Amino acid sequence: MALGKNYEGQECSLARALELVGERWTLLVVRDALYGVRRYGDFLTHLDIPRAVLSQRLQTLVEAGLLDKRRYQDSPPRDEYVLTERGLDLWPAVYVLAKWGERHAGGPGPQRTFHHAACDAPLDRFSACTACGRHPAPQEVEVRPGSALTFERDDPVSLAMRAPHRLLTPLP
Amino acid sequence: MALGKNYEGQECSLARALELVGERWTLLVVRDALYGVRRYGDFLTHLDIPRAVLSQRLQTLVEAGLLDKRRYQDSPPRDEYVLTERGLDLWPAVYVLAKWGERHAGGPGPQRTFHHAACDAPLDRFSACTACGRHPAPQEVEVRPGSALTFERDDPVSLAMRAPHRLLTPLP
Numbered sequence: 001m002a003l004g005k006n007y008e009g010q011e012c013s014l015a016r017a018l019e020l021v022g023e024r025w026t027l028l029v030v031r032d033a034l035y036g037v038r039r040y041g042d043f044l045t046h047l048d049i050p051r052a053v054l055s056q057r058l059q060t061l062v063e064a065g066l067l068d069k070r071r072y073q074d075s076p077p078r079d080e081y082v083l084t085e086r087g088l089d090l091w092p093a094v095y096v097l098a099k100w101g102e103r104h105a106g107g108p109g110p111q112r113t114f115h116h117a118a119c120d121a122p123l124d125r126f127s128a129c130t131a132c133g134r135h136p137a138p139q140e141v142e143v144r145p146g147s148a149l150t151f152e153r154d155d156p157v158s159l160a161m162r163a164p165h166r167l168l169t170p171l172p
Numbered sequence: 173m174a175l176g177k178n179y180e181g182q183e184c185s186l187a188r189a190l191e192l193v194g195e196r197w198t199l200l201v202v203r204d205a206l207y208g209v210r211r212y213g214d215f216l217t218h219l220d221i222p223r224a225v226l227s228q229r230l231q232t233l234v235e236a237g238l239l240d241k242r243r244y245q246d247s248p249p250r251d252e253y254v255l256t257e258r259g260l261d262l263w264p265a266v267y268v269l270a271k272w273g274e275r276h277a278g279g280p281g282p283q284r285t286f287h288h289a290a291c292d293a294p295l296d297r298f299s300a301c302t303a304c305g306r307h308p309a310p311q312e313v314e315v316r317p318g319s320a321l322t323f324e325r326d327d328p329v330s331l332a333m334r335a336p337h338r339l340l341t342p343l344p
Contacts, residue, residue, distance in 0.1 A: 014203050014266060014269060017270060017276075020276075024190075028186065028187060097186060097265040110185070112184070126298050
């Protein structure tokens with residue numbers, strides 16, 4: 001179906017947000033970057049998507065200023081992708097949407113839980129700490145395996161995330 | 173590009189949420205339903221999308237249990253679409269993503285502002301009332317024209333929303 005990428009005439013900040021992050025897989029790439037994934041091969045095995053799709057999504061996110069592409073090795077050339085301030089600011093939206101999915105889109109329970117590290121307390125469904133009431137930045141949040149995590153996947157990122165992990169700390 | 177609809181192997185509630193609402197236009201249909209749009213023709217003119225796409229999105233949302241389809245007239249038969257509890261629960265995710273769009277995806281300022289009606293106070297970027305601190309349900313929220321609203325659109329929904337409007341109150 002021929003659908004324009006721009007939601008023309010939609011004078012709405014949601015429409016503008018969806019122009020940037022409303023394409024399939026885009027928010028899952030952002031989620032992985034929040035977890036701490038930085039390298040092409042790690043996105044590839046953890047997301048399990050075709051190379052062409054991943055390359056396109058990464059390029060879109062770089063062009064939109066959500067990811068910063070950094071050369072970390074010269075020979076052979078290798079880049080890593082790190083969230084910008086604009087990308088980091090998506091954390092509450094990604095989190096709130098994921099919590100909705102946990103409540104409503106099936107599944108036996110939380111696969112992962114999110115905690116304010118300083119308080120050692122879980123976040124509520126709006127991303128506030130249930131102890132101090134603040135909304136911690138992602139680097140202050142620890143993700144832990146939840147009761148419904150199946151441990152079936154054995155790519156390097158999934159393996160590393162079987163243990164508690166501070167968001168944005170490089171994975172795996 | 174041949175992309176599966178299921179994010180297979182993604183043991184993540186965000187992936188499950190995106191299976192339901194990650195298709196183009198779907199969240200904009202939910203947004204309009206939160207505003208109070210209920211009828212096919214009003215979605216059509218306000219969203220300005222092809223009929224086939226709208227019909228498919230509405231059907232998807234009904235099948236996913238986010239919208240309830242109700243016959244409101246028998247001759248000729250006419251249906252309206254009303255958010256279920258599961259659909260209403262998307263309000264914080266839609267709001268938080270829209271606020272991100274307002275901050276980062278361009279635009280001169282807010283096209284619409286959202287207020288806790290009982291307190292007459294704006295919501296913060298996490299959907300909490302800046303006066304009482306609660307997260308009001310959508311029916312307690314008033315949407316008002318913002319400083320950047322251009323008043324260019326003249327479909328019935330856009331016209332009705334030039335005035336302050338309580339979410340979920342039928343539009344136009």
